[in-house]
Amino acid sequence: MGFIEINLNFGENTSLLAPFIAMISIVWVFLVYYSYKKYGTKKTIMYFLPIIIATLLIESAGVAGGRYYYPGYIIYLSVVGGAVPLIIILAWSVNLFLFMYMGKYFISKVYQKQNYIQIILISLAAGVFGVCLDLLEDPIAHYNNWWIWETSLNGIKFFNVPILNFIGWFVLIFFMSVATLLIERSRFSENRKVLLSISSLAITGSAIFIFHALIVRLFEFVGLS
Amino acid sequence: MEKTIVQFILDNIFLFLPLGITGIVVTIILFFLPKQEATPKYEDVKTDFITIFKIRLNIYVLVYLFIWIIMVIIGVLSNFFIPTLIGGIIAAVPLVLLIILEHRTNNSKVS
Numbered sequence: 001m002g003f004i005e006i007n008l009n010f011g012e013n014t015s016l017l018a019p020f021i022a023m024i025s026i027v028w029v030f031l032v033y034y035s036y037k038k039y040g041t042k043k044t045i046m047y048f049l050p051i052i053i054a055t056l057l058i059e060s061a062g063v064a065g066g067r068y069y070y071p072g073y074i075i076y077l078s079v080v081g082g083a084v085p086l087i088i089i090l091a092w093s094v095n096l097f098l099f100m101y102m103g104k105y106f107i108s109k110v111y112q113k114q115n116y117i118q119i120i121l122i123s124l125a126a127g128v129f130g131v132c133l134d135l136l137e138d139p140i141a142h143y144n145n146w147w148i149w150e151t152s153l154n155g156i157k158f159f160n161v162p163i164l165n166f167i168g169w170f171v172l173i174f175f176m177s178v179a180t181l182l183i184e185r186s187r188f189s190e191n192r193k194v195l196l197s198i199s200s201l202a203i204t205g206s207a208i209f210i211f212h213a214l215i216v217r218l219f220e221f222v223g224l225s
Numbered sequence: 226m227e228k229t230i231v232q233f234i235l236d237n238i239f240l241f242l243p244l245g246i247t248g249i250v251v252t253i254i255l256f257f258l259p260k261q262e263a264t265p266k267y268e269d270v271k272t273d274f275i276t277i278f279k280i281r282l283n284i285y286v287l288v289y290l291f292i293w294i295i296m297v298i299i300g301v302l303s304n305f306f307i308p309t310l311i312g313g314i315i316a317a318v319p320l321v322l323l324i325i326l327e328h329r330t331n332n333s334k335v336s
Contacts, residue, residue, distance in 0.1 A: 016299050023295045027288055034284065058230060061237075065228035080233075080240065101285045102319065105273065109326045129319045133292065136312030140300045143308070159308040164229075188255075196255050202248020213231040 005076040005083055014072040014145040021073075024091045031097055042190045046183065046197045047100075048093040051176055054201055055092035058172070059084040068149045088147075099126040099133075100177045114185070123177035127170040134169050156224055164219065171212050179204040286323050293320065 011017045035044040056079055063069055063082025070076075073085035103126035111118055139159035141147050149161060156163045183196050234241050273284045293316055300309025 016303060019295065019299055023292065027292060031288065061230045061233045065230060065233035067229065080237065098285055098288055101273070102289060102323065105283055105285060106319075106323055106326065109330055129289075132319050133289070133296075133316050136293070136296050136300070136309070136316035139308040139312055140296060140303065140305060143305045144299070144303055159312075168230075192255055192258075196252060199248050199251035199255060202245045203252060205248075206245060209231060209234060216229055216231055 003078060005078060007072070007074055007076060010072060010074050012072045016144050017072055017146055020141070020144075020146055021087050024087050024094065027098075028090045028094050031094055035097065040190075042194050043184075046194050047097050047180065050180070050197045050201050050204075051093045051096040052089050053198065054172070054176065054205060056084065056089050057205075059088060059092075066150065068147050070147045071145060095130055096126075096173060096176050096180070099130045099173055100180060102126065102129050103177065119178060119181045119185070122181060123174045126177045127174035130173040131166050131170050134166055138165060155219065163224070164216065167215055168212060171208055171215070175204050175208045175211070281327075283323065283327065286320065290320060293317065 032044060032048060035047055039047070056077060060078060060080045060082040063084055064080055065082070070083070070085050070088065073087060075086040076083035077086055077089065078084070100122065103122040103124075106125050106129075107118060107121045111121055135158065138161045142149055142160050149165075158166070179200055180197065183193050183200065186193065186196075188196065228236065274281055275284055275287065276282070277287075293313070296316070297309060297313050300306075300313070303309075
């Protein structure tokens with residue numbers, strides 16, 4: 001099994017996958033181009049590359065762990081034993097950039113001070129916006145087999161999608177937004193910010209890991225998982 | 226038996242631990258290297274606007290609206306009406322919130 005895998009049976013066992021992929025592609029190209037024009041190359045790398053690396057690891061671990069899988073896509077990437085479609089990784093990079101800037105726009109209207117509290121508020125808003133959109137997207141994706149959750153999974157579900165998935169979305173977007181904003185507003189040079197955004201994934205990843213593990217334990221404790 | 230991502234990482238800790246330690250060490254080194262300070266520039270969110278048919282819209286709200294419309298269309302074409310309706314209403318909350326907030330801010334500026 002290589003790092004890149006090609007599937008020649010595009011759309012097998014799925015329905016309406018092509019419009020979904022087209023939508024992500026359009027949004028990704030538009031936002032990367034917009035970010036490049038407005039913020040420059042280095043900031044664009046800082047916004048998009050860390051989340052691509054983080055979600056490649058997380059999604060690959062999710063597939064390798066047998067919780068869900070992605071049928072019918074063309075290009076798959078595999079890093080820890082689970083094949084994840086390239087377009088899903090690109091979609092995650094759009095998620096972070098989009099929700100973080102929506103959070104910035106929203107919070108800038110209600111809290112103008114540029115301090116740590118504002119960073120937390122922006123990240124909370126970004127996480128909530130992300131979950132709101134995923135509550136529409138994930139059930140449709142599961143229904144059309146764009147990704148399939150194992151039916152044997154226990155716990156509360158929202159139209160066959162485990163609630164822990166939505167908590168995972170919030171935790172990932174929240175912590176990645178905090179890290180991105182802290183680095184963005186630091187006084188380091190642009191080159192160092194890019195390097196920090198990638199290396200600090202180890203710290204952000206550890207925080208996400210610990211927080212998510214605690215929530216899973218809490219769910220198990222109260223019998224929801 | 227499927228595993229959560231946390232369980233998977235714990236089972237493969239010898240793969241993830243070196244990656245994590247390397248990242249933490251590099252981050253600490255980058256933090257304590259002599260600083261080449263740059264004044265932080267705070268961006269002006271007011272420039273993220275576009276005017277379509279005399280309606281002033283935030284770029285990010287517009288992209289969110291585009292995703293929302295496409296997902297609702299796909300949900301309806303899939304004959305998956307109730308989850309699309311419920312999910313669509315929840316996903317519209319950020320849109321409504323941001324549009325109302327923008328409207329109120331503009332009104333308060335005028336008055």
